[in-house]
Every structure is written in C-alpha cells, then in structure tokens.
Amino acid sequence: MIPQLFFIYFAFAITGLSLLVVTRKNPVHSVLWMLLLFFHIASLYLFLNAEFMAAMQVIVYAGGILVLFLFVVLLLNLREELRIGKYIGAGPTGFTFALALLVVVIMSLRSFVAAPPGIYSIDLIKSETHAKILGKLMYTEFLYPFEITSLILLVAIIGAIVLAKRRLKT
C-alpha cells in the first residue's frame, strides 16, 4: 500500500510540474519548475533501484543542462515576453495532436507482453551494488557505443563554439 501511495504522489507531482513547465508565461519560472521536476524524476529512479541513474539525473540535468538554460534565458527581453501571447496560432492543433498521441499509445499498452526476466535480479544488484554492475557492462559489452558517445560530446563542444562565436571581421 505504501509503495502505491508513494508512486501516486510522484505521478501527480511529475504530471503537474510538467504542465507548469509548458504553460508558464515567464521562462525563468519554467526553468525553476523544471528543476523541481528533475528532482522528482530522480526520486522515482531511486524508487526503481537505479541509484546511479538518479545521481546522473541530478548532476547532468539539474546541475548542467538547466544552468545552461538559465544563462540563455538571461538573453530574453522579459518585458516583451510577458506582454505577448505564449501560444502560436497552431497551438490548439498541437494540443489535439498531443492528446491523440497519448490516447493511441495508452490504448496500445493493453497488448504489451513483457519479455522473460533477465539475470540482473534485485538481489544481485543489492549484493554487487548498482554502479559496479553498470560500469562492468558499460566497459565490456557496450564499450563501442560508449566511445561513440564521447565522440558525440566532442562534436557538440566544437559545434557549440563554432555556432556561438562572433564572426571575425577580415
């Protein structure tokens, strides 16, 4: 009973916070609501025995990406932002599309059949610790995708510098 209540609280909090993120007029408020949303999602990961992913969620999303967003929001003209309407003309179409997508996928959920469980049971994760199991898999079976990820991040760094730097006058 307690786990269900816990999940219901987090489900309602996450839904409400995501709605607040996309409906606030002031972008700074949106970013701050999103910070709270990421902490709730991290707690949900803890609830699923994924403590390393919860730490990653807090460090990368809340500590890295949101600070980046907050810096870019500083560029905005907030007074004009608060005066002008927040939705474009195609807003109702977007709402209908998102609602239709939600209904279709939730209806298709009934035909979901779970695969047979794998070897990483909760007892194994508890005895070996989560980060150790994840690290072992990451550096053996998934080494090649891991290296490609480092290349993606390098390309992102170079691309961000090239896009954001001021053009030199020749």
Added chain:
Amino acid sequence: MVPLSWYMVLSMIVFAIGVFGFLARRNIIIMFMSIELMLNGVNINLIALSHYLQDMRGQILAFFVIAVAAAEAAIGLAIVIALFRNKATAHVDEIKEMQG
C-alpha cells in the same frame, strides 16, 4: 508492488506534455525545454522496464539518452544565441525566412 503499466502511462503523459509544449509554444527556449521533457519521459520508461524485466540494458540506453540530451542542449542553445545575434527574437513565428 507498483504495476509496470503505471510507469508506462506516466512516461507517456510526460512525453505527450512535451509534444504539446513543442508544438504550441511561441518561445524557442521553452520548445527546447519541451524536448528535454520528452527525453525524460522516455528515460522513465526505459528505467522502469529495466527494473521490471531485470535487465540492465535499459539503464545503459537511458545513460546514452542523457549524454545525447546534454549534447543536444549545448548545440541547440548555441543555435539560439546565433539566432539572437542575427534576428534579436526568440519567437518562432517571427522566423520565416525559409518559407520562400
């Protein structure tokens, strides 16, 4: 024990809210935040499936999703800064040079 389908419905709701924000908002920074919301919805689904199917591959996929989200945020916000330099606006309905 919480059923798996609850987690999947929650992740779909977060994803649909992200789709709505991306399609309906005027501000381009909020649109990028909606993309992050969609990626988070997918991550909830991946980690819940990984826990219930007792397989670690879902969490490794979620790890890669986080890395790609970081790269995407860096590139996207650099594009926003370049846009500010050229057009001095963050509203998507004022950017219409490409429609010919």
